Amino acid sequence: MSGRLSRTHYGRRVDLTSTPTAAFEKLFNFRDVGGVPGLDxxxxxxxxxxxxxxxxxxxxxxxxxxxALGIRTVIDLRRPSEVQEHGRVPTYDGLVYQHIHPEHALWEESAYSEELGMARYLADRYRDLATTGAAGLVAAIEVIADAEAAPVLVHCVAGKDRTGVVCALTLSLLGVADSDIAEDYARSTAASARFSEWLASTMPEAAPLPAPFLGSPAEAMTLFLGELRDRHGSVPDYLIGAGLAPERIDALRGHLLS
Known part of the structure; x- marks a missing residue:
């Protein structure tokens, strides 16, 4: 995609190609994951x-x-029931919609306590997702590895948990440092605050969201990645063991690394 794209947002021009976060009125956690250093x-x-x-x-x-962003492929990680209840991305000419659901337990089945701490609670949920939803995570990364599918948007409900895990695994395959991955992940906390403000203004009768649905402390992601390596040796070893072909890692690096 060439040229510079912009739009008017609350009376000001926003350049959608030079900033990592595009300005939308009803998307609160949208951003480009590129720009961080990877392999070599x-x-x-x-x-x-x-x-x-x-x-x-x-x-x-x-x-x-x-x-205007020219997105070719949308990967929707939500549960089938979430898609049915809320709908999906609008249809665009040339847009391919991929619904990939990594199997995982409802969070309500694992009680959150402040004593446990948010980082530990979230890291445990991501561990569970990597265990029960490995096939879905691999399927999502296979789509991302396809150069013909790009530009790709990956999303879930809040864009921080299922999306955060897929993006973390992808960036790790690209050689991005855990600290940079965790920093990007942590940006979702501010986005969740914006969403909460919007929700309160448009649906004041709605109950406040539980704390783990809003927070994304960097420590949660560093815990998840470190413990994944402890169990599997490396992120590539985990994904290959879950069914990702090694040549897909080469393809991923070939089109996502400058």
């Missing part, structure tokens, strides 16, 4: 992989701005 210091290419909360709400100016 090669940066992850921008405008190839985006992450977001669910885009089912976009309309009007948001829809126009989304279309």
């Amino acid at each position: 210091g090669r940066p992850v290419r921008r405008q190839r992989l985006y992450r977001s909360d669910s885009p089912h709400r976009i309309d009007g100016a948001d829809r126009e701005a989304f279309g």
